[in-house]
Amino acid sequence: MTCSQFLALLDDLIDDSVTPELRAGLQQHLRGCEHCEVILNTTRKTIEIYRSHEIYDLPAGLRERLHAAIMARCKKGC
């Protein structure tokens, strides 16, 4: 397996949607290729960081104000 073949399957590996045979091939490539190992780990980390950090917070005050506005208009039948 070449690095570009590995890269083409990177998402499937991360999303855990590869067959056991393919996974074995990918893992074999990883054992001999430091670059692809770094790319796999840092891509996983990228996703994890974006998933676990709130970058657009909805402050409680604003949330209540928007919520009240929505419900007021809904009750009027919009």
Place this chain on the structure above:
Amino acid sequence: MATIQPIAGELEPHPDVALVDRVRGGDVSAYDELVRKYDRQIFRIAQHITQNREDAEDVMQDAFLKAYEKLDQFQGNSKFYTWLVRIAVNESLMRLRKRRTGRMVSIDEDVETEEGSVPRDLADWAPDPEQNYNQAELAEILRKTIQGLPQGFRIVFVLRDVEGLSTEETAETLGLSIPAVKSRLLRARLQLRERLSRYFRRNKVGEK
């Protein structure tokens, strides 16, 4: 109330179905529950697309109102949340069009670039790289980085990886084919990784 949870969870209707039914029956308080359940996600998605706080506030209100008005058109064959997200994405894009008067805005914008498809920065990252920054710095880095992605990549990444929609749901929500979602997701992930490397690579620790 002690009940035995059924094992075959998939056969249970989604809890939103009951809430939607109650709203259709005239119970506005059930809609209140739905809004509270999803307002943060809708606000976040609107911010990611419009990149503007006021627009996101408007989009959030308009999306929930539109969903309320159109609830009769909601078919039980997709999840309420996915349906709501589709409305919010469309409202956000409309808002962008208004702002950039006359300029076409679509999720196909700027996706022809090949940038970032091939990883160049191969340096490993520090063990817990985010710990080298405080919360505010980190949020700023993450915002700046994702804002630099082409719109069509950013939406796919946000829906799929941040909000947790499946590939199929993302495709349905954006009106894209499944292969298109997959190819955009891979490029979005690789471009973000590449850009974050600047801040998180091992040898940059302590330099900031």
